[in-house]
Amino acid sequence: xxxxxxxxxxxxxxxxxxxxxxxxxxxxxxxxxxxxxxxxxxxxxxxxxxxxxxxxxxxxxxxxxxxxxxxxxxx
Ligand SMILES: [Zn+2]
Numbered sequence: 001x002x003x004x005x006x007x008x009x010x011x012x013x014x015x016x017x018x019x020x021x022x023x024x025x026x027x028x029x030x031x032x033x034x035x036x037x038x039x040x041x042x043x044x045x046x047x048x049x050x051x052x053x054x055x056x057x058x059x060x061x062x063x064x065x066x067x068x069x070x071x072x073x074x075x
Pocket of ligand 1: 011012013046047048049
């Protein structure tokens with residue numbers, strides 16, 4: 001499983017620039033509500049104060065597809 005690099009460069013709480021990423025997967029995945037379509041979460045974490053600075057889904061394309069479907073229903 002590929003873990004992306006951190007997007008946040010500086011912690012807004014303690015001003016540390018020692019940011020790394022962690023991945024939250026297994027039963028803690030984020031579901032789209034569609035069967036079999038869920039994604040792990042990637043967190044940018046400050047290694048000095050432990051703050052979770054940014055959480056984002058790993059498989060953003062699943063949510064993009066869901067959004068497109070929702071838009072088509074509204075038309
Ligand atoms: Zn910090």
